[in-house]
Amino acid sequence: MEYFTKPIGLLAPVPDLLRNAPSLIKMKERFPRYIGRAEKTQVFSRRLAREIILPKALEVDTRSHRDPGYVDWELWRQINRTKATIGYIPEKLGGLGWSGLDAFVFLEECITACTGISAFFGFNFFGVLCAFVEFRPDVCLKVIGEMVEAQRNDKPIFWAWSITEASAGTDAEDARAMATMKCSAYARKLPGGYSINGTKQFCSNGSLADYLVVTVCTDRSDPLHTMATFFVPARTEGFSVGRIERKCGQKASQTAELHFDNVFVPDENVWEPPGRGLRHTREILSVTRGIIGMLGLGIARGALERCIQFASSKKVRGHYLIEENWVQIAMADMLKDIMVVRAKCYDFAIALDTIHVLRLLENLPVKAALKMVPKAFILGESLQGLLKSPALARSVKGLKDWIVTDERVEYCACQGSAIKVAGTDLAMEVSSRVLDIVGIEGMSSCYGMEKTFRDAKGAQIYEGTNQANRLEVFHQEIGRGLGL
Amino acid sequence: MKEIIGVCRKFASRKVGPYALEADLNGDREWLLSVWQESNDLGIVGLVIPEEFGGVGQNDSCCGLVLDTLSSECSGVASLLLHHYVACKTVLAGGEPGLSPFFKMLLNDGGHMPPIATVIFPSDMDERRLVLREEKGKLLLRGKSPLTGNATLARYFFAFVYEGSEEQDMTCVLIDRQSQGIPLGEEAGLPGLKVNPFAPVILEDVEISPDRIIGRRREAKAVYEQTLDAYHGFIAACAMGAARAAYSRALQYAIDRYQFGSMIIHHQEIQRMLGTMLAKLSVGTSSYIASLEREEWGMPHGTPKNRFSKAFCTDAALEIAIDAVQIHGGYGYMHDYGVEKILRDVKVLQLLGESNPVISIKTI
Numbered sequence: 047m048e049y050f051t052k053p054i055g056l057l058a059p060v061p062d063l064l065r066n067a068p069s070l071i072k073m074k075e076r077f078p079r080y081i082g083r084a085e086k087t088q089v090f091s092r093r094l095a096r097e098i099i100l101p102k103a104l105e106v107d108t109r110s111h112r113d114p115g116y117v118d119w120e121l122w123r124q125i126n127r128t129k130a131t132i133g134y135i136p137e138k139l140g141g142l143g144w145s146g147l148d149a150f151v152f153l154e155e156c157i158t159a160c161t162g163i164s165a166f167f168g169f170n171f172f173g174v175l176c177a178f179v180e181f182r183p184d185v186c187l188k189v190i191g192e193m194v195e196a197q198r199n200d201k202p203i204f205w206a207w208s209i210t211e212a213s214a215g216t217d218a219e220d221a222r223a224m225a226t227m228k229c230s231a232y233a234r235k236l237p238g239g240y241s242i243n244g245t246k247q248f249c250s251n252g253s254l255a256d257y258l259v260v261t262v263c264t265d266r267s268d269p270l271h272t273m274a275t276f277f278v279p280a281r282t283e284g285f286s287v288g289r290i291e292r293k294c295g296q297k298a299s300q301t302a303e304l305h306f307d308n309v310f311v312p313d314e315n316v317w318e319p320p321g322r323g324l325r326h327t328r329e330i331l332s333v334t335r336g337i338i339g340m341l342g343l344g345i346a347r348g349a350l351e352r353c354i355q356f357a358s359s360k361k362v363r364g365h366y367l368i369e370e371n372w373v374q375i376a377m378a379d380m381l382k383d384i385m386v387v388r389a390k391c392y393d394f395a396i397a398l399d400t401i402h403v404l405r406l407l408e409n410l411p412v413k414a415a416l417k418m419v420p421k422a423f424i425l426g427e428s429l430q431g432l433l434k435s436p437a438l439a440r441s442v443k444g445l446k447d448w449i450v451t452d453e454r455v456e457y458c459a460c461q462g463s464a465i466k467v468a469g470t471d472l473a474m475e476v477s478s479r480v481l482d483i484v485g486i487e488g489m490s491s492c493y494g495m496e497k498t499f500r501d502a503k504g505a506q507i508y509e510g511t512n513q514a515n516r517l518e519v520f521h522q523e524i525g526r527g528l529g530l
Numbered sequence: 531m532k533e534i535i536g537v538c539r540k541f542a543s544r545k546v547g548p549y550a551l552e553a554d555l556n557g558d559r560e561w562l563l564s565v566w567q568e569s570n571d572l573g574i575v576g577l578v579i580p581e582e583f584g585g586v587g588q589n590d591s592c593c594g595l596v597l598d599t600l601s602s603e604c605s606g607v608a609s610l611l612l613h614h615y616v617a618c619k620t621v622l623a624g625g626e627p628g629l630s631p632f633f634k635m636l637l638n639d640g641g642h643m644p645p646i647a648t649v650i651f652p653s654d655m656d657e658r659r660l661v662l663r664e665e666k667g668k669l670l671l672r673g674k675s676p677l678t679g680n681a682t683l684a685r686y687f688f689a690f691v692y693e694g695s696e697e698q699d700m701t702c703v704l705i706d707r708q709s710q711g712i713p714l715g716e717e718a719g720l721p722g723l724k725v726n727p728f729a730p731v732i733l734e735d736v737e738i739s740p741d742r743i744i745g746r747r748r749e750a751k752a753v754y755e756q757t758l759d760a761y762h763g764f765i766a767a768c769a770m771g772a773a774r775a776a777y778s779r780a781l782q783y784a785i786d787r788y789q790f791g792s793m794i795i796h797h798q799e800i801q802r803m804l805g806t807m808l809a810k811l812s813v814g815t816s817s818y819i820a821s822l823e824r825e826e827w828g829m830p831h832g833t834p835k836n837r838f839s840k841a842f843c844t845d846a847a848l849e850i851a852i853d854a855v856q857i858h859g860g861y862g863y864m865h866d867y868g869v870e871k872i873l874r875d876v877k878v879l880q881l882l883g884e885s886n887p888v889i890s891i892k893t894i
């Protein structure tokens with residue numbers, strides 16, 4: 047990383063959030079705390095990305111290439127000590143109290159430094175999100191309590207979210223496709239719960255997980271109407287991790303096969319009953335697809351920043367590579383696309399804070415509770431016990447359903463899909479194009495650009511392939527209106 | 531020619547294909563050398579060298595098709611021969627009186643296994659410039675070379691070097707690593723063509739004896755241009771071979787995979803992707819063959835040029851490989867399926883020789 051010297055991007059000294067997203071200047075006038083915190087988050091994230099993640103990016107990539115099960119726990123601990131591992135938990139309860147916008151700002155900086163490492167600790171959020179989407183107050187508080195405690199003790203807790211099966215990837219994410227999904231895994235009703243059998247595929251962090259959220263159908267001949275969502279602690283008997291995949295890139299983030307052999311799930315851990323599993327999946331996707339768009343943007347930015355650093359430190363025929371006219375125009379072209387996609391990413395992040403699950407924290411009763419009730423009580427068992435009461439649980443869930451309506455979920459899924467395609471296609475394009483600029487010398491692994499190229503391809507595939515996401519945009523924005 | 535390609539195809543699918551993925555992971559050198567040995571027994575190694583000097587003496591398009599065929603099983607292996615062929619081309623371009631002695635070396639005096647050779651091309655990058663200078667009647671070569679294919683395997687390096695600051699003052703010299711003890715820099719860790727050890731060569735005032743100059747001193751520009759031209763043509767061939775493999779895997783996968791209630795090949799978008807891949811493959815293949823054959827046509831203007839087919843074929847191959855991975859979905863991203871390897875290989879092929887934007891710029 048010695049060639050990383052110029053004060054741009056990750057090395058830029060000041061928060062440049064408002065410069066990068068100028069519409070936020072107007073927002074800051076109205077919501078100074080909201081935007082001010084995002085700026086602070088940017089400073090925090092850039093430092094973490096530059097000082098902790100960037101120096102480790104190449105080493106972890108190489109080691110995980112040799113051994114796909116490799117984990118740099120010391121690195122995890124370093125990140126954990128900054129609380130970035132629980133950033134999304136309210137400040138009052140021990141986290142950093144990130145809004146959606148904060149989370150996106152954070153992601154952009156970290157991914158720019160390394161996609162694999164960021165996915166390794168960041169995708170944990172997907173699993174935790176599964177619990178929030180569920181929004182059973184006792185579960186949420188229990189999860190938060192455990193995460194906070196683990197952070198304090200420097201002890202990792204990993205979550206994984208598993209929907210994909212060997213013969214169903216796209217089919218696990220879309221209603222039209224799920225109707226014909228060929229399931230391998232299925233759940234059988236037993237007294238007091240379900241028994242799961244079968245195999246799930248390509249689960250990020252599945253091999254590290256303490257907790258898994260798994261969608262499994264109860265009738266393999268009718269997955270769409272019987273898909274359910276289960277919460278499975280990894281220590282449950284019958285659960286085991288299969289192969290950890292050897293991937294093209296994003297190597298620091300493990301992707302594993304999961305085996306279920308008569309895994310018993312008690313009724314209380316059935317998070318969505320048969321028939322509601324897809325709805326749960328869709329709600330997660332309505333958040334995470336936008337996140338993957340941001341991830342793509344980060345990959346593109348990481349590639350371009352490395353290219354700028356390289357081109358401004360290497361001379362060709364007596365002048366710096368960056369002084370070449372065609373290089374300048376190519377760089378500007380890539381930056382232009384990054385600017386455009388970034389604007390849409392932040393727009394989406396703010397939408398999540400306004401009309402999606404994160405709005406809940408802004409909701410008056412929740413806000414008041416967070417403000418007035420002591421932390422120990424919120425995270426204590428007595429409140430959790432109290433919240434188990436079905437009536438109360440129903441009313442809290444009702445509040446959430448009132449904010450996160452089905453319509454909003456589908457709307458955000460579509461917006462997220464558009465961003466996902468834009469961001470990840472940009473990642474592929476930019477990471478490839480920068481290599482054309484720096485040539486074979488700049489492709490040496492030590493410059494990190496070939497890594498961004500390898501990292502980018504995966505992002506076009508997960509959270510729904512870019513084809514599936516395009517179909518999503520068509521159906522929501524065009525097809526539905528025309529009755530197609 | 532047809533016969534040679536047939537032999538090569540059988541050889542590649544028996545000896546190369548089944549081990550390519552493993553070698554991509556572990557860089558199995560012993561296996562690579564045994565491939566080299568067997569290629570030699572089949573006459574593939576000596577393809578470029580004229581019969582009168584003990585080689586097989588085939589034309590450029592035959593060499594291109596052989597590389598294409600090998601590359602469809604493993605571009606890394608193909609790139610080993612690619613760099614060797616180009617080294618042989620340097621000797622041819624240098625002409626007499628070097629033909630007989632240099633080819634003799636390359637064929638190991640007719641001995642058991644011919645040594646591997648490669649070419650060190652001049653780099654635009656200042657820190658990778660080799661300089662030849664005369665001191666007390668001795669010719670000394672100094673500098674750190676650009677990344678060079680076959681580096682740790684090769685015995686002979688044909689290097690194009692400058693004598694002054696003038697681009698015109700180019701000389702081509704032969705370095706024998708075995709007898710001259712040349713150190714190598716660290717392997718570059720390129721993402722693709724992994725069995726081929728790309729590394730810089732470090733020359734610390736290596737003495738070049740006058741009989742190791744190819745062609746005439748300070749007049750190697752034309753030799754260089756011919757060599758680079760052959761390099762570009764052969765890179766295009768390798769790229770199309772890799773793309774062919776990517777296409778046929780994607781086609782097969784699209785027939786095997788069901789999603790959205792049907793074989794994915796029934797989705798028009800998948801058909802469009804496969805159709806576009808095939809179109810690029812077909813145009814690319816005819817372009818590189820045509821440009822490799824152009825000397826036989828005798829057309830004065832508008833003849834296909836190898837550098838254009840290199841730019842077109844490698845760009846096309848990259849697009850094809852990206853889509854082939856995409857059609858494989860999550861499986862495409864996993865090493866076991868072998869398509870992501872093609873993607874990595876093709877990206878390296880695309881950057882060999884002159885980079886594609888530079889080709890366009892230098893053309894005008």
Ligand SMILES: Cc1cc2nc3c(=O)[nH]c(=O)nc-3n(C[C@H](O)[C@H](O)[C@H](O)COP(=O)(O)OP(=O)(O)OC[C@H]3O[C@@H](n4cnc5c(N)ncnc54)[C@H](O)[C@@H]3O)c2cc1C
Pocket residue numbers: 207208209210212213214215216217247248249250251293296301504507508509510511512513514517787788789790794797799800856857858859860861863
């Ligand atoms: C690194 C990585 C991490 C992952 N992490 C997770 C995880 O944590 N949890 C999880 O559940 N899953 C995970 N996945 C799985 C991922 O979500 C799936 O790979 C993805 O949904 C695609 O499914 P598939 O691989 O089965 O491809 P398929 O669905 O089989 O698709 C194959 C091809 O067909 C195309 N296609 C399918 N239907 C259509 C259509 N109607 N029209 C046009 N084209 C079509 C697709 O675009 C694709 O090109 C991960 C995957 C990767 C690579």
